[in-house]
Amino acid sequence: MRRERPARPEDDRARDRRITVLLTTVMGVSMLQLFLVGALGPRLVGEAGISRTVIGLTTTAGFGVAALLSPTAGRWVDRLGARRCLVALLLLAAAALALIGSASGAPMLLAAVALGGLPQALANPATNKAVLAVVEPRRRGAVTGWKQSGVQLGAFAAGFPLAALAAWIGWRGAVWTAAVTAALVACWAARALPPDPVPAGGATPAGAPRARVGRLALFSFLLGCGIAAVNTYLALFGAERLGLGPVVAAWLVAVLGIIGVAGRVGWSRRAGRLDRAEALLAPLAAGACGAVLLLDAAPFASVLAWVGAAAVGAFAVAGNAVTMVAVIRRADPRGAGRDSALVSAGFFAGFAAGPPLFGLLVETRGYGLAWALPAVEFAAAALVAVPFVLRARASR
Numbered sequence: 568m569r570r571e572r573p574a575r576p577e578d579d580r581a582r583d584r585r586i587t588v589l590l591t592t593v594m595g596v597s598m599l600q601l602f603l604v605g606a607l608g609p610r611l612v613g614e615a616g617i618s619r620t621v622i623g624l625t626t627t628a629g630f631g632v633a634a635l636l637s638p639t640a641g642r643w644v645d646r647l648g649a650r651r652c653l654v655a656l657l658l659l660a661a662a663a664l665a666l667i668g669s670a671s672g673a674p675m676l677l678a679a680v681a682l683g684g685l686p687q688a689l690a691n692p693a694t695n696k697a698v699l700a701v702v703e704p705r706r707r708g709a710v711t712g713w714k715q716s717g718v719q720l721g722a723f724a725a726g727f728p729l730a731a732l733a734a735w736i737g738w739r740g741a742v743w744t745a746a747v748t749a750a751l752v753a754c755w756a757a758r759a760l761p762p763d764p765v766p767a768g769g770a771t772p773a774g775a776p777r778a779r780v781g782r783l784a785l786f787s788f789l790l791g792c793g794i795a796a797v798n799t800y801l802a803l804f805g806a807e808r809l810g811l812g813p814v815v816a817a818w819l820v821a822v823l824g825i826i827g828v829a830g831r832v833g834w835s836r837r838a839g840r841l842d843r844a845e846a847l848l849a850p851l852a853a854g855a856c857g858a859v860l861l862l863d864a865a866p867f868a869s870v871l872a873w874v875g876a877a878a879v880g881a882f883a884v885a886g887n888a889v890t891m892v893a894v895i896r897r898a899d900p901r902g903a904g905r906d907s908a909l910v911s912a913g914f915f916a917g918f919a920a921g922p923p924l925f926g927l928l929v930e931t932r933g934y935g936l937a938w939a940l941p942a943v944e945f946a947a948a949a950l951v952a953v954p955f956v957l958r959a960r961a962s963r
Contacts, residue, residue, distance in 0.1 A: 586759070587710050587713045589755060590710070590713075590714035593756065594690055594694060596717075596748070597656060597689075597690035598721055600629060600660070600663055600667060600680055600683045601629065601799075602721050602726065603667070603729060603741070603742060604799070605626075605798050605799045605800070605802055605803075606729070607742075607817070608799070609802060609803060609806045617676065618673075619803065619926055619930065620927070620930065622926070624677060624922075624926075625677060625680045626799050627923050628919075629687060629918075630687065630919040632682075632683075632687075633684040633687035633688040633918070634688075634912050636685060636688040638909060642904065642905060643689070643904075644904030644907075648764060650697075650760040650763045652692070652696075653693045653697065654756050657749050659685050660749045661749035661753065662682065662746075663686070664683070664743070666678070667680065667742050668743040692905075695891060696907075697760065698711055698714070707839065708835055708892050711888065711891055711895055712831050712833070712835025715888035716831040718827075718831075719825065719828045719830075719831060721824070722827065723828070724745075726817045726818060726819070726822075732744060780906055780910060783845065784909055785913060786886075786948050787887065787913040790887060791917020791921065792944045793921060793941035794879070794917075794918070794941075795922050796937075797883070799922040799926075800937075801819050802817050803816070804819075804862070804865075804934055808866055819872060819876045823877070823884070827879075827880030827881070827885070830880055830885035835885075835888045838889045838892040843955065845893040846958075847889050848886055848949075848955055849956050850949075850956075852883070852886055852945050852952060853882075853949045854878065854882030854883075855879060855883035855886065856942050858878030858879045859879065859941045859945060862879075863939070863942070883945060887914060890914075891910075894907050924940060
């Protein structure tokens with residue numbers, strides 16, 4: 568009789584690497600539309616006749632839907648399982664990207680981006696649920712950091728290869744290429760992830776304390792306001808105020824994205840080793856405030872735009888990953904989708920609110936005053952997170 572070979576540690580590590588790559592890709596695809604609209608902003612304004620205000624409203628449409636649907640999406644994930652929801656979100660993302668590439672005007676563009684809000688709502692609950700189901704506890708911080716960095720890899724993809732592709736085959740062709748990629752990743756997820764358990768009824772188990780989740784959600788709202796404004800208008804700022812060409816201006820978004828990857832992975836690893844991961848949030852938000860001030864000073868020395876974009880990636884973008892580590896560390900695996908969704912709802916609401924306010928300030932007062940808005944939002948986020956630091960010190 569043939570015996571089955573027991574799983575070896577190398578097999579577990581290989582499995583973790585495959586799952587990490589898949590979840591990282593899923594996170595990148597789920598929010599790729601945001602970064603494409605931002606990176607292709609100069610082309611959309613110049614070639615498609617989309618106004619700068621509408622560019623900001625696209626972000627509001629997508630993330631407004633994501634914020635409204637996030638609590639419901641969290642319950643879906645807890646009931647249906649990570650695999651089903653991940654495949655669904657990838658197919659929805661592919662459909663939204665295809666519609667964006669087919670948009671003939673502002674109304675159709677806004678409707679297509681609004682459809683993309685549903686996969687955004689599913690992304691954090693479904694990927695967090697997958698981490699809890701597949702990854703052993705000591706590796707969860709690192710895996711969470713990598714999969715959250717997928718969002719910034721999406722920013723890099725939008726700002727560099729897809730923006731370059733748009734210069735060759737047009738912005739529509741670049742967006743359609745992203746849509747095909749999302750559909751292929753859906754096929755990969757269906758094959759790579761373990762089957763979900765049979766959907767169960769009954770009450771959802773209690774999650775983390777409401778006050779703690781509420782504070783994380785408020786922090787995420789303020790953080791999202793600032794990050795979304797920077798993501799959406801950074802390339803346009805580079806083109807209009809710094810005199811950069813469309814492709815080079817998009818590289819600012821790519822720099823933010825690639826440094827954001829390193830920031831999310833590095834800070835999440837550190838958060839995973841702390842008893843209270845949320846103690847890192849206040850200093851990260853304070854660093855993000857300083858980064859935006861560098862962007863504001865960039866017209867006097869253009870190199871500051873590159874330094875500021877990198878610093879936003881290193882501090883602001885990392886803050887969102889650390890909040891997800893904090894949620895996973897304290898969540899009941901059966902109700903992790905709900906807790907993740909509530910925190911994500913705050914982040915998405917910030918993404919919906921931030922760009923239109925920034926765009927209005929740009930239209931009426933110029934970039935000089937507009938950059939003060941995300942700086943204030945990041946400073947307020949740091950103040951919201953101060954009690955986490957105080958509790959961490961008191962528990963030592």
